[in-house]
Amino acid sequence: xxxxxxxxxxxxxxxxxxxxxxxxxxxxxxxxxxxxxxxxxxxxxxxxxxxxxxxxxxxxxxxxxxxxxxxxxxxxxxxxxxxxxxxxxxxxxxxxxxxxxxxxxx
Numbered sequence: 001x002x003x004x005x006x007x008x009x010x011x012x013x014x015x016x017x018x019x020x021x022x023x024x025x026x027x028x029x030x031x032x033x034x035x036x037x038x039x040x041x042x043x044x045x046x047x048x049x050x051x052x053x054x055x056x057x058x059x060x061x062x063x064x065x066x067x068x069x070x071x072x073x074x075x076x077x078x079x080x081x082x083x084x085x086x087x088x089x090x091x092x093x094x095x096x097x098x099x100x101x102x103x104x105x106x
Contacts, residue, residue: 040066040098051098058098060085 006021026033040063041051050056064081071077 043070044098046098053098063098 008019010017010019024035024037026035040046040058041048043066044058044062046057053059064078067077067081068074
């Protein structure tokens with residue numbers, strides 16, 4: 001599943017707007033279906049109050065284990081999760097929250 005959003009700018013009453021196609025919806029004919037998603041705290045049964053590893057939340061390894069054990073394309077999805085981590089570190093996100101990462105299933 002490709003989760004990259006499509007976006008298109010347009011003007012409304014002289015104000016620039018951005019219309020974004022939702023990644024969590026799937027159209028089948030005229031029926032729009034909501035795709036199930038959950039963050040890693042939910043997937044691991046951890047309270048949202050413990051979303052940081054230092055506060056008892058899931059470690060990155062825990063999140064990676066969920067991806068590897070539940071994904072239909074574990075190699076590609078594991079690679080995407082690792083790419084996200086590599087992006088976070090140089091951008092100063094050294095304490096990412098497990099509640100901001102999502103698993104989406106079709």
